[in-house]
Amino acid sequence: MTRPTGSGPFPALLSRKLAIAALALGLGFAVSGPARADFGNTVGADTTIADSAAKGDLSEINKAILRGLSPDGTDVSGTPAIVLAAQKGQNDAVRYLLARGARPDSTDRDGNAALNIVAFNGNDGLAEILLAGGADANKTGADRDVPLIVATRQHSTGVVKVLIAYKADLTETDLTGRTALDIAKERRFNDIVKLLEAAGAP
Numbered sequence: 001m002t003r004p005t006g007s008g009p010f011p012a013l014l015s016r017k018l019a020i021a022a023l024a025l026g027l028g029f030a031v032s033g034p035a036r037a038d039f040g041n042t043v044g045a046d047t048t049i050a051d052s053a054a055k056g057d058l059s060e061i062n063k064a065i066l067r068g069l070s071p072d073g074t075d076v077s078g079t080p081a082i083v084l085a086a087q088k089g090q091n092d093a094v095r096y097l098l099a100r101g102a103r104p105d106s107t108d109r110d111g112n113a114a115l116n117i118v119a120f121n122g123n124d125g126l127a128e129i130l131l132a133g134g135a136d137a138n139k140t141g142a143d144r145d146v147p148l149i150v151a152t153r154q155h156s157t158g159v160v161k162v163l164i165a166y167k168a169d170l171t172e173t174d175l176t177g178r179t180a181l182d183i184a185k186e187r188r189f190n191d192i193v194k195l196l197e198a199a200g201a202p
Contacts, residue, residue: 049073053081053097056090061097071102079108086114091126098133105136116141119150124158127151137168146172152180157191170201 050073052060061081065071074080082102085093094114098104105113115135118126127147131137138146148168151159160180164170173179181201184192 045074045076047073047075049097050075050079050081050084053085053090053093054088056085056088056093058092058096061093061100065100071097071100072106077109080106082106082114083108083112083117086117086123086126086130087121089121089123089126091123091129094126095129095133098129104130104134105139110142112141113139115139115147116150119147119156119159119163120154122151122154122156122159124156124162127159127162131162131166137163137166138172143175145174148172148180149174149183152183152189152192152196153187155187155189155192157189157195160192160195164195164199170196170199 046064046069048064049061049069049071052058052064054075061071064073072080072082075084080102082094082097082104083106085097104115107113113135115127115130115137116139118130119141137148140146141150143150145153146169148160148163148170149172150156151163170181171179174183178186179202181193181196183189184196
């Protein structure tokens with residue numbers, strides 16, 4: 001006698017396993033298996049890495065990665081761990097995330113990457129960590145300005161110096177068509193003017 005499709009112990013067992021896995025995901029637990037638990041900002045995602053990055057807690061970041069979570073994990077708003085760490089000035093957390101494979105140019109929902117945040121905040125040490133880790137020196141942010149424009153506008157001389165060292169495009173303009181050198185001259189940021197002119201800015 002042929003058994004009807006879907007009957008017997010195996011389909012039922014599979015259904016129970018799927019139900020348990022779904023419950024575990026909903027509670028934020030890592031589920032073992034060949035695929036890494038990279039949930040991004042989906043409902044029920046485990047935000048441990050993002051939360052720990054904002055606090056600079058390397059131990060918790062490491063534990064979460066060992067559980068299978070992605071170093072690109074986000075918080076509930078969809079902001080990647082590396083961006084949160086940059087916002088909070090957690091240099092060591094950014095360095096650690098990069099070493100564990102985090103994407104340096106991942107962005108929040110507004111379109112800001114970590115380097116865009118750093119250019120605004122003026123953390124030149126973190127700018128160097130990001131650029132050494134592969135960040136795009138010319139990545140536009142939410143306002144469509146490149147980091148060099150932002151750093152110049154904020155009078156973040158140290159960040160400007162780092163961006164020049166990593167070959168940022170000195171010809172990039174803001175939405176009004178002004179280069180970093182134009183902005184520096186307008187605002188009389190003479191230290192930045194000297195840096196840009198010495199680097200060959202037009």
